Amino acid sequence: MFDLTGRTALVTGAGQNIGAGIARALGAAGATVLVNDLRSERAEEVVEALVADSHAAVAVAFDVTDRAAIDAAVAEAGPIDVLVNNAGNGGAEAMLPKKFADTDPDDWRGPMEVNLQGVLHCCHAVLPGMVERGHGRIITISSAAGTHGVGIGFAPYSVGKGGSLSLMRSLALEHGRDGITANSVALGIMDSVRAETAAALTKTIPVGRLGSPDDVGAACLWLASDEAGWITGQTIGLNGGAFTS
Ligand SMILES: NC(=O)c1ccc[n+]([C@@H]2O[C@H](COP(=O)([O-])OP(=O)(O)OC[C@H]3O[C@@H](n4cnc5c(N)ncnc54)[C@H](O)[C@@H]3O)[C@@H](O)[C@H]2O)c1
Numbered sequence: 001m002f003d004l005t006g007r008t009a010l011v012t013g014a015g016q017n018i019g020a021g022i023a024r025a026l027g028a029a030g031a032t033v034l035v036n037d038l039r040s041e042r043a044e045e046v047v048e049a050l051v052a053d054s055h056a057a058v059a060v061a062f063d064v065t066d067r068a069a070i071d072a073a074v075a076e077a078g079p080i081d082v083l084v085n086n087a088g089n090g091g092a093e094a095m096l097p098k099k100f101a102d103t104d105p106d107d108w109r110g111p112m113e114v115n116l117q118g119v120l121h122c123c124h125a126v127l128p129g130m131v132e133r134g135h136g137r138i139i140t141i142s143s144a145a146g147t148h149g150v151g152i153g154f155a156p157y158s159v160g161k162g163g164s165l166s167l168m169r170s171l172a173l174e175h176g177r178d179g180i181t182a183n184s185v186a187l188g189i190m191d192s193v194r195a196e197t198a199a200a201l202t203k204t205i206p207v208g209r210l211g212s213p214d215d216v217g218a219a220c221l222w223l224a225s226d227e228a229g230w231i232t233g234q235t236i237g238l239n240g241g242a243f244t245s
Contacts, residue, residue, distance in 0.1 A: 002225040005030035009224060010080050012064050012122060013087025015042025017192055018141065020049075021213020022084050025221045027055030034060045034077055036087070064118030067125070074125045079133060082224045083126045085119040085140040085164065094145070094157035108156045115160030119167060123182075127175070136180035137224045138171060140164045141216065144243040147186045147235060161186075165235050172233030181232035185219050187211060188239025206241030 004026060014023045015037030027033045027050045035050070037043040040061035050057035060077060062069040064087045074080060089111065096107055119140055130136025145154050146161025164184065171182035189201050191210040202210055219238050222228055237243060 001227055002029050002221050004082070004221070004224060007031045007081040007224070008034065008077070008079060009082035009084065010034040010036060010060070010074075010077070010122070010126065011084040011086055012036045012118070013038070014084075015039055015046055018187075018190065018213045018216050019084075019086040020046045021215075021217040022086055022141075022220045023050060023057065023217075024053075024055075025214070025217025026082065026084075026224060027053070027057055029221055029225075031082065031224070032056040032058070034058055034073075034080070036060045036062060036064075036073075038063050038087070064122055065113045067121045070121050070125045074129075079129055080126045081130070081133075081135060082137040083122055083139070084220055084224075085122055085138070087118055088115045088141065088143075088161070090143060090145075090157070095153040096156065097153060099152055100155040103155065108159075111156035111160045112163075115157065116163040116167075119164045123167065123171060127171075127180070130180050131175065131178045134179040136175070136178070137228075138168065138180065138182040139220050139223045140168050140182075140184045142184045142186045142235065144186055144188050144237070144239060146184075147237065148243050168235070169233045176232055179229075181223070181229065183223050183231060183233070184235040185216065185223070186235050186237050186239070186243075187216065188237070188242045204242055205239070209240060211238060211240060 009031040013019045014035045043059035047057040145158040168182040
């Protein structure tokens with residue numbers, strides 16, 4: 001089960017942390033992984049580790065907000081069977097020290113460009129090839145911020161992450177008959193939180209631990225597999241039982 005031999009998977013923002021975990025899971029299942037990151041040195045480091053573990057991987061540096069650069073990379077890469085939209089600016093970076101009413105247009109630009117526009121660009125770039133080949137898996141890494149909202153200061157991030165969920169649903173409806181599925185994985189509290197807050201946050205999670213990149217990799221592997229062909233337009237809450245209502 002979950003054999004990705006012969007498939008090529010593009011994972012964006014895979015130069016560290018969650019994206020690197022996704023790249024590892026897909027690589028271990030036999031996929032050739034195109035490891036994307038804005039910072040080429042990060043992508044190359046992840047590729048080195050995957051190749052050292054006998055997985056097939058290639059570093060592909062581009063900015064997901066740069067449509068021309070994505071098109072060039074996709075044209076050079078050849079057929080892409082699986083796209084994981086992971087690049088995003090979460091964590092402390094996502095929080096603004098102000099309420100929605102105090103934000104100005106500049107506050108919205110970054111979160112919307114990376115978390116929504118970047119997803120849109122990458123989907124747009126890979127979809128024609130997937131339609132032509134009659135097969136594709138698109139997975140977007142979203143957040144409880146997008147499904148539930150996570151508090152003051154997170155409005156732009158939440159809207160970007162929420163918009164990406166809607167895009168997956170739309171693609172699911174439009175491309176179900178093309179053999180393409182589109183799903184989201186909405187993450188809860190991950191083990192990258194600040195050490196000072198980890199213990200208190202862990203108490204809010206029913207399974208009693210923070211999420212890890214390997215947890216996300218496992219979910220993405222399942223959604224990328226042939227076995228998940230009847231799952232589309234869904235948002236999988238990956239959160240240890242938090243954010244259930
Ligand atoms: N860490 C969390 O607690 C958490 C929770 C919910 C959702 N998420 C989401 O999970 C995803 C990964 O989060 P993470 O914690 O691993 O982030 P991270 O910041 O640790 O890593 C993100 C990687 O993406 C790259 N990147 C950033 N902008 C890019 C761009 N425009 N083009 C290409 N690459 C870019 C960065 O260089 C970095 O290597 C994000 O979409 C984030 O919003 C994270």
